[in-house]
Amino acid sequence: PKIVSLPGDGIGPEVTAAAVQVLREVAPDVTIEEHLIGGVAFDTHGDPFPQPTRDALKDADAVLLGTVGGAQDSAWNLLPRHQRPESGLLALRKALGCYANLRPVRVQPGLEHLSPLKPELARGVDILIVRELLGGVYFDGDRKIDGDTAYNTMRYTTAEVERVAKVAFWAAEQRKGRVTSVDKANVLEVSELWRRDVTALRDRDYRGIHLNHEYVDSVAMLIVSDPSRYDVIVTENLFGDILSDLAAVIPGSLGLMPSASLGDGAGLFEPIHGSAPDIAGKGVANPAAAIMSAGMLLRHGLKRPDAANQIDRAVALALRAQPTRDLGGTADTQTFTRAVLNALE
Amino acid sequence: PKIVSLPGDGIGPEVTAAAVQVLREVAPDVTIEEHLIGGVAFDTHGDPFPQPTRDALKDADAVLLGTVGGAQDSAWNLLPRHQRPESGLLALRKALGCYANLRPVRVQPGLEHLSPLKPELARGVDILIVRELLGGVYFDGDRKIDGDTAYNTMRYTTAEVERVAKVAFWAAEQRKGRVTSVDKANVLEVSELWRRDVTALRDRDYRGIHLNHEYVDSVAMLIVSDPSRYDVIVTENLFGDILSDLAAVIPGSLGLMPSASLGDGAGLFEPIHGSAPDIAGKGVANPAAAIMSAGMLLRHGLKRPDAANQIDRAVALALRAQPTRDLGGTADTQTFTRAVLNALE
Ligand SMILES: CC(C)[C@H](C(=O)O)[C@@H](O)C(=O)O
Ligand SMILES: CC(C)[C@H](C(=O)O)[C@@H](O)C(=O)O
Numbered sequence: 001p002k003i004v005s006l007p008g009d010g011i012g013p014e015v016t017a018a019a020v021q022v023l024r025e026v027a028p029d030v031t032i033e034e035h036l037i038g039g040v041a042f043d044t045h046g047d048p049f050p051q052p053t054r055d056a057l058k059d060a061d062a063v064l065l066g067t068v069g070g071a072q073d074s075a076w077n078l079l080p081r082h083q084r085p086e087s088g089l090l091a092l093r094k095a096l097g098c099y100a101n102l103r104p105v106r107v108q109p110g111l112e113h114l115s116p117l118k119p120e121l122a123r124g125v126d127i128l129i130v131r132e133l134l135g136g137v138y139f140d141g142d143r144k145i146d147g148d149t150a151y152n153t154m155r156y157t158t159a160e161v162e163r164v165a166k167v168a169f170w171a172a173e174q175r176k177g178r179v180t181s182v183d184k185a186n187v188l189e190v191s192e193l194w195r196r197d198v199t200a201l202r203d204r205d206y207r208g209i210h211l212n213h214e215y216v217d218s219v220a221m222l223i224v225s226d227p228s229r230y231d232v233i234v235t236e237n238l239f240g241d242i243l244s245d246l247a248a249v250i251p252g253s254l255g256l257m258p259s260a261s262l263g264d265g266a267g268l269f270e271p272i273h274g275s276a277p278d279i280a281g282k283g284v285a286n287p288a289a290a291i292m293s294a295g296m297l298l299r300h301g302l303k304r305p306d307a308a309n310q311i312d313r314a315v316a317l318a319l320r321a322q323p324t325r326d327l328g329g330t331a332d333t334q335t336f337t338r339a340v341l342n343a344l345e
Numbered sequence: 346p347k348i349v350s351l352p353g354d355g356i357g358p359e360v361t362a363a364a365v366q367v368l369r370e371v372a373p374d375v376t377i378e379e380h381l382i383g384g385v386a387f388d389t390h391g392d393p394f395p396q397p398t399r400d401a402l403k404d405a406d407a408v409l410l411g412t413v414g415g416a417q418d419s420a421w422n423l424l425p426r427h428q429r430p431e432s433g434l435l436a437l438r439k440a441l442g443c444y445a446n447l448r449p450v451r452v453q454p455g456l457e458h459l460s461p462l463k464p465e466l467a468r469g470v471d472i473l474i475v476r477e478l479l480g481g482v483y484f485d486g487d488r489k490i491d492g493d494t495a496y497n498t499m500r501y502t503t504a505e506v507e508r509v510a511k512v513a514f515w516a517a518e519q520r521k522g523r524v525t526s527v528d529k530a531n532v533l534e535v536s537e538l539w540r541r542d543v544t545a546l547r548d549r550d551y552r553g554i555h556l557n558h559e560y561v562d563s564v565a566m567l568i569v570s571d572p573s574r575y576d577v578i579v580t581e582n583l584f585g586d587i588l589s590d591l592a593a594v595i596p597g598s599l600g601l602m603p604s605a606s607l608g609d610g611a612g613l614f615e616p617i618h619g620s621a622p623d624i625a626g627k628g629v630a631n632p633a634a635a636i637m638s639a640g641m642l643l644r645h646g647l648k649r650p651d652a653a654n655q656i657d658r659a660v661a662l663a664l665r666a667q668p669t670r671d672l673g674g675t676a677d678t679q680t681f682t683r684a685v686l687n688a689l690e
Contacts, residue, residue: 069531072558086531116570121461137499143534148503150538154482158493184583186414186431189488193495213417220591221599224569225461238529242587246565254566 001030001061001302004266006037006053006092009085010275011285012066018287018337019064019294022314025344026307027298033060037092038068038085039076048088054095057266062301063096064294065089065270071277093133097264099160100167101131101240102296103257103272105227105247108316114252114327117224125227125250128175130168131240133261135160136190138237154190156236161197167262168234169206175231178210182219182235182243194236216243223247248272255286255326256319258293260300269297284332286324288315291340314343346375346406346647349611351382351398351437354430355620356630357411363632363682364409364639367659370689371652372643378405382437383413383430384421393433399440402611407646408441409639410434410615416622438478442609444505445512446476446585447641448602448617450572450592453661459597459672462569470572470595473520475513476585478606480505481535483582499535501581506542512607513579514551520576523555527564527580527588539581561588568592593617600631600671601664603638605645614642629677631669633660636685659688 005020007013020032035053042048048068057063069085070076076085105127107115115122141153165181172179181198183191195213202211214222216239222229223243227250235243248257254273261268271289279285292315299308318339323329331339350365352358365377380398387393393413402408414430415421421430450472452460460467486498510526517524526543528536540558547556559567561584567574568588572595580588593602599618606613616634624630637660644653663684668674676684 081537084531090532116462116466118461118463138532141496142498145534145538148538149500150535151486151498151500152533152535153487153496153498155494155496184586186429187435187483188497189490190495190497192426193490193493217586217590220565220587221594224591225594239587241529241562242565242584245562246569246591249566249570 002059003030003032003062003064003297004056004060005032005034005064006066007034008038008066008068008275009040009070010067010277010280012068012275014283014285014333015271015287015290016064016066018333019290021337022291022311022340022344023294025341026310027302027304030302037065038088039070039074041088042076042079042083042085048083048085049091049095057095060266062266062297063268064297065268066290067271067273067275069275074277090138093261093268094139096261096266096268097134098261098268099132099134099263100164100261101133101244102167102171102260102262103129103131103244103248105129105250105257107251108256108319111252111319115250116252117227117250121227122250127227127230127247128171128232129240129244129247130164130171130232130234131244132160132164132236136237154188154238156190156193158193158197161194162201165198165201165234168232169202169209172209172232177208178231180219180230180233181211181213182216182233182239183213184216185213186215190236198234219243220246244272253286253326255288255324256292257289258296260293260296262300267297267301269293269301283334284325286326287333287337288319288324291315291337310344314340317343347404348375348377348407348409348642349401349405350377350379350409351411352379353383353411353413353620354385354415355412355622355625357413357620359628359630359678360616360632360635361409361411363678364635366682367636367656367685367689368639370686371655372647372649382410383433384415384419386433387421387424387428387430393428393430394436394440402440405611407611407642408613409642410613411635412616412618412620414620419622435483438606438613439484441611441613442479443606443613444477444479444608445509445606446478446589447512447516447605447607448474448476448589448593450474450595450602452596453601453664456597456664460595461597462572462595466572467595472572472575472592473516473577474585474589474592475509475516475577475579476589477505477509477581481582499533499583501535501538503538503542506539507546510543510546510579513577514547514554517554517577522553523576525564525575525578526556526558527561527578527584528558529561530558531560535581543579564588565591589617598631598671600633600669601637602634603641605638605641607645612642612646614638614646628679629670631671632678632682633664633669636660636682655689659685662688
């Protein structure tokens with residue numbers, strides 16, 4: 001199998017290098033081909049998602065992504081929108097047809113004290129957020145800034161709703177069998193369609209799943225005040241962007257949060273933390289999320305659950321043995337990565 | 346001065362009655378006229394914002410609102426959208442021209458333990474969220490559900506951005522002088538306009554204010570993991586809906602959260618909690634937020650800061666003397682209200 005690795009900007013190259021080391025260890029037969037994305041791709045090719053990268057994806061079995069984007073005051077942010085690093089990321093998602101972004105939010109036993117929540121609220125939290133990733137206000141329809149007026153169109157079709165809802169129902173079947181669909185159906189027509197179609201799909205094909213519907217503002221509250229109520233959450237792109245980042249703070253470090261984006265073809269696997277330009281190049285970034293993303297790549301992309309479990313166990317051990325600075329420890333990127341490699345054996 | 350009171354649905358009548366008792370005590374000269382809104386208005390007039398209510402607003406100096414809407418499985422939710430209770434609320438906001446929703450989020454000293462956050466994070470939190478309330482995806486532009494496709498339009502104009510930003514800058518001048526403007530400018534054209542216009546207004550008229558810009562997903566994280574970084578937050582309607590509810594959990598009880606909506610004419614003052622159909626009619630709802638909303642009415646609506654301060658002090662005392670059930674105490678609605686009335690004298 002062939003994996004395309006896209007380290008990207010900021011700490012992306014450091015954490016991706018760590019993940020690649022671990023991947024080579026547990027799956028020595030895979031080919032890993034590195035390409036450019038984001039700001040560094042713009043600097044080299046004048047395009048944040050350049051043709052050589054596009055071409056490399058054609059026969060890829062999975063894509064390992066680092067992080068994309070610069071600091072707030074980066075020169076990249078003054079470029080026209082389609083040349084900015086983030087546009088490279090959005091174009092990559094679209095090119096791969098990755099419509100379902102899976103973000104597990106799990107508080108590791110013994111690490112409850114890292115959570116900003118009270119330990120009794122953080123304990124045992126285990127949520128899977130399934131975010132629709134190719135529709136809504138991100139891509140479709142009219143969008144324009146025209147003098148003193150600007151608009152964007154939020155749009156969904158039944159086909160788009162159903163394909164991501166299927167992923168959520170399928171995931172819930174391997175978990176506790178409960179899905180919460182999040183919308184703003186008391187205000188938005190788009191949410192009315194969303195709610196109608198998710199409900200119809202459940203009634204038709206997933207009778208065993210317990211489905212409920214909640215408003216996005218209410219979920220923003222409850223995910224903080226009572227996170228254990230949730231098993232699988234499925235929602236549209238913009239709500240998912242906000243809620244998945246919100247939920248990601250519960251375990252206490254973004255350095256612990258991997259993600260998988262699945263769809264028509266090769267899946268995309270990336271840590272959810274940003275490019276952290278302030279610590280880039282210093283060799284201190286926590287690579288756990290990138291390594292766990294490689295684990296998700298093995299599980300969902302290459303269907304190698306044993307190798308994936310091996311990585312998850314090794315990361316859990318390394319987190320205890322060699323915690324990085326964001327976790328209150330002292331390990332740098334390489335020390336932590338070595339601890340993972342040791343724990344694999 | 347004339348106040349229109351709109352108790353609405355669920356626990357609205359109980360908590361509004363408490364607020365009216367307190368208002369009569371500190372401002373015996375005001376006239377208070379009661380009218381229907383929401384589900385009860387639909388039941389009586391077939392319209393959640395009926396003509397008699399509209400008429401009563403014409404010469405009102407301020408509006409005191411309870412809560413609107415039924416349970417998830419309420420028959421009201423099966424009505425066409427424009428007849429549902431929530432539509433009455435949206436129409437009321439529009440009729441009053443209330444474009445700026447102010448939600449103070451303050452952790453009362455000594456009540457840190459109520460917060461879902463660790464006490465060291467909750468302590469001292471004092472944020473004012475200014476939410477744009479008449480634009481964005483809520484009202485303007487095309488919206489439709491058409492077979493297998495639905496869309497809504499998110500839209501803003503410079504005039505809409507500037508008028509709400511002015512309220513935020515003005516509020517920051519009475520506080521710590523810092524404003525965080527929240528958008529998704531890396532994806533949305535609407536946010537690009539928002540950011541441009543907020544920045545231009547600051548540069549032109551509010552040089553003394555420290556303004557920064559953050560993305561909505563990042564704010565969702567930081568408001569939980571580091572809430573003390575914020576002074577005033579200003580944002581568009583949908584982001585404000587989500588973030589203000591999210592921030593509202595920090596003090597630990599929605600029963601403590603008032604709000605004011607200001608604009609062209611009479612202001613609208615309401616607790617942010619919902620209609621809580623499960624406890625409606627039992628006389629146990631916490632009326633603190635409704636009473637504090639009456640305080641905001643006196644401060645912002647009638648320009649009587651002394652009376653407003655009187656209420657705030659009395660509520661703080663009553664919260665210690667007679668905490669309600671949601672706060673771990675035993676006081677019912679009337680007991681708490683009497684404690685406030687006693688503390689006034
Ligand atoms: C960088 C940005 C375009 C992106 C998004 O909003 O999808 C990011 O926030 C994410 O969640 O991956
Ligand atoms: C009930 C609903 C329409 C309303 C809104 O979204 O504005 C509510 O959530 C609020 O925040 O007041």
